Amino acid sequence: MTPTLIGRWQTRLLLLGTLGVIVTIPFSLSGDSLYFQILLSVAFLGCIWDIGYNFLQTLRWDRDWSALLQLAAGIWEAIFIYFPFKFLIRDLLKLNWLSSEIPLDKFLWHYCCVWLAVFIASQTIMRVIFPRWRFLGGQWF
Numbered sequence: 001m002t003p004t005l006i007g008r009w010q011t012r013l014l015l016l017g018t019l020g021v022i023v024t025i026p027f028s029l030s031g032d033s034l035y036f037q038i039l040l041s042v043a044f045l046g047c048i049w050d051i052g053y054n055f056l057q058t059l060r061w062d063r064d065w066s067a068l069l070q071l072a073a074g075i076w077e078a079i080f081i082y083f084p085f086k087f088l089i090r091d092l093l094k095l096n097w098l099s100s101e102i103p104l105d106k107f108l109w110h111y112c113c114v115w116l117a118v119f120i121a122s123q124t125i126m127r128v129i130f131p132r133w134r135f136l137g138g139q140w141f
Contacts, residue, residue: 008050015118016043023117074115
């Protein structure tokens with residue numbers, strides 16, 4: 001499947017809005033909203049990154065991402081979600097709802113669980129339950 005930009009956004013937001021929330025709930029049972037802040041950051045920055053991913057994908061001969069490149073993108077996103085949001089973007093964009101104290105261990109544990117759930121779902125269950133999703137470039141409507 002070669003996802004379109006709109007398809008990327010729709011799929012990312014659908015999976016983060018469903019599986020991401022389901023995976024985040026056990027983390028936030030202690031009453032800490034930090035994990036939902038991380039999830040919102042992943043969704044926000046991920047939609048911005050998708051613009052670049054869509055362009056880079058057009059440069060590949062098969063116009064598609066391999067699973068290895070998706071893994072690299074997940075690592076890349078983790079780095080650029082944690083550090084800029086912790087030190088720079090929160091203050092520049094006046095995102096007062098975003099906690100400035102994001103411990104690296106909590107962030108990595110939560111991010112890896114959410115990313116792995118979304119990655120596995122996009123590679124398996126999405127293709128089984130929604131077969132036309134693959135042929136519409138990831139678009140839902």
